[in-house]
Amino acid sequence: MAATISLPLTSPTRRFLCPSLNIFRSSSPFFSSLQLKTLVVSMTTTSSLRNTKFSVSAVNLESPQQNLSQTSFLDRKETEFLHFVKYHGLGNDFILVDNRDSLVPRVTPEQAVKLCDRNFGIGADGVIFVMPGTNGTDYTMRIFNSDGSEPEMCGNGVRCFARFITELENLHGKQSFTMHTGAGLIVPEIQDDGKVKVDMGEPILKASDVPTKLFANKDQSAVKSKLDVDGVTWNVTCVSMGNPHCVTFSSEGNENLQVDELNLADIGPKFEHHAMFPARTNTEFVQIYSRSHLKMRVWERGAGATLACGTGACAVVVAAVLEGRADRICTVDLPGGPLEIEWREQDNHVYMTGPAEIVFYGSIPL
Numbered sequence: 001m002a003a004t005i006s007l008p009l010t011s012p013t014r015r016f017l018c019p020s021l022n023i024f025r026s027s028s029p030f031f032s033s034l035q036l037k038t039l040v041v042s043m044t045t046t047s048s049l050r051n052t053k054f055s056v057s058a059v060n061l062e063s064p065q066q067n068l069s070q071t072s073f074l075d076r077k078e079t080e081f082l083h084f085v086k087y088h089g090l091g092n093d094f095i096l097v098d099n100r101d102s103l104v105p106r107v108t109p110e111q112a113v114k115l116c117d118r119n120f121g122i123g124a125d126g127v128i129f130v131m132p133g134t135n136g137t138d139y140t141m142r143i144f145n146s147d148g149s150e151p152e153m154c155g156n157g158v159r160c161f162a163r164f165i166t167e168l169e170n171l172h173g174k175q176s177f178t179m180h181t182g183a184g185l186i187v188p189e190i191q192d193d194g195k196v197k198v199d200m201g202e203p204i205l206k207a208s209d210v211p212t213k214l215f216a217n218k219d220q221s222a223v224k225s226k227l228d229v230d231g232v233t234w235n236v237t238c239v240s241m242g243n244p245h246c247v248t249f250s251s252e253g254n255e256n257l258q259v260d261e262l263n264l265a266d267i268g269p270k271f272e273h274h275a276m277f278p279a280r281t282n283t284e285f286v287q288i289y290s291r292s293h294l295k296m297r298v299w300e301r302g303a304g305a306t307l308a309c310g311t312g313a314c315a316v317v318v319a320a321v322l323e324g325r326a327d328r329i330c331t332v333d334l335p336g337g338p339l340e341i342e343w344r345e346q347d348n349h350v351y352m353t354g355p356a357e358i359v360f361y362g363s364i365p366l
Contacts, residue, residue, distance in 0.1 A: 082106060082115075082366050084122070085164060086359040089156030091307030091336030092125055093359065094143075096164045099129040103140065107366065109148035115364070116146035122364065125303045128157050130164060137180040139165065145302030152182035152243045155310015159196040159356035162188035167358075183242020197353040200311070203318045203343070204240035212238045212246070213276045223322050229270050237319035241350065244281045244301070245315035246271055249288065249325060259287045259297045268299025284312045286319075291326045295333040307336030314350045317341040 085096045095115055099106050105127075107115065112127040114120070124146065131140035141161050143154055158179065166175060176189040187199040207216040214222040214236070222238040233252040239245045250257060262285055271283035280301045287295040296316050298309040313332040320326035321343055328343045340353040 080365055081363045083361075083363045085167070085361040086122065086124065087160035087163060087356055088359055089159045089308060089310065089336075089354060089356045090334055090339070092154075092156040092309065093123070094154075094157050094160050095122055095124045095127045096160060097127060097129050098168060099131045099142075100139075100168070101132075103131050103134070105129045105142060105144070107144075109144050109150070111366065112144035113146065113148045122362070125300075125306050126151075126154065126157065128154075128161055128164075130161065130168065133178070134180045135185075136178075137185065138177040140180045141186075142182075145300075146304075147302045149302040150182070151302060153186065153311070154243075155198065155200065155241070155312070155314060155352055156308050156354070156356075158186055158188055158198050158310065159352075159354060162190060162196045162198075163356040163358070166190060181242065191353070195353055195355050197351060198310070200241055200314050200350040200352055202348045203315070203350055204242070205318075205322075207238060210238045210240040210244050211278055212244070212281070213278065214238060218322075221322070223319075227274070227276060229267065229274065237322055238281075239315040239318050239322075241311040241314045241318075243311055244277060244279055245284060245312055245319075246277065246281045247284045247286060247316055247319035249286045249320070249323065257285055257287050259285045259295060262297065264297055264299055264305045268305060272299060272301050282309065282312055282315075284309070284316050284319075286316050288320075288325055289333075292330050293333070294320060294326060294330055297335065308334040308339070310339065310352050310354065313339045313341050314343075314352055318343055318350065 097106055115122050116124045127144045129142045134140050143157055179186045189197045205221040207222040212222055214225045224235050227234045227236045234248045235250050236246050236248045272280050282301045283299045284296050298312045300306050300309055317330045330341050332339050332341055342351045
């Protein structure tokens, strides 16, 4: 196998990890200019993604002999290679694949697991496919988690999806389009500042539809319900943003969580696989700074601890409002950075605004 990964090297302002490499990248959008240098990493392996060897060379895109453009890369169609672009939304990272010619994903869930492996693959929280629109929408989004499972959708992934569309379609300025997802219709809008505002639709609060087996104690919803996890009683509110979320602000004897003190790797899986959640669940642990400022850590169903979760941030604000802890417009701090969330009273929709940034693009044989 051989793979090529290209990364911008202008104005090193942010450090990130590529397999076995420490490099720097620009804070500006990757395809905004071809006046940059590119680091090309060639990976050679035998029969799997293991035993990988790297060779590194710098390519100057200003040179006519090495003219590599956005269009030429994204239009490559060799069937034996997977051409991809890696994005992240506040550190929640995804492999984006142009799948607009088919409603069948170009890789299997098993292949997605290998691609997402941070030691022997590209490294990501999931693989996202841009597919033809269905049910009258412009596009369809599907995603495989790093464990091979398929969630209904992903909030940070939606923002990355939207930015990828602007590159594929060569769109500029403020743009809006419709997406079909497993959670229904989603409408992202590219803002003038490059951030993506997403109409996430209405939250689902009916306990049986989240779904959870917890007793519905408030208008068919499970709000501040008691949940025993490994001998500790937690107060939880259950919300679906098209995918299930269990949000907690406190446990018995600990009314004000200090989320940085939690051992997420230990407690997260116990929530995810709890018998009260028949479809498993994402879990958000929340610390209150003020009625408009919250801090959360998340254990994602199928991905584990991640740096950000868009649907989770939306669920957190909905749960905080239901419990009387916060107002309808909040800044939610995640390990990867802040998101702006609004649960609008007029239409009952939740709106999420945040960044999506390119990391690198590359090719890998299937």
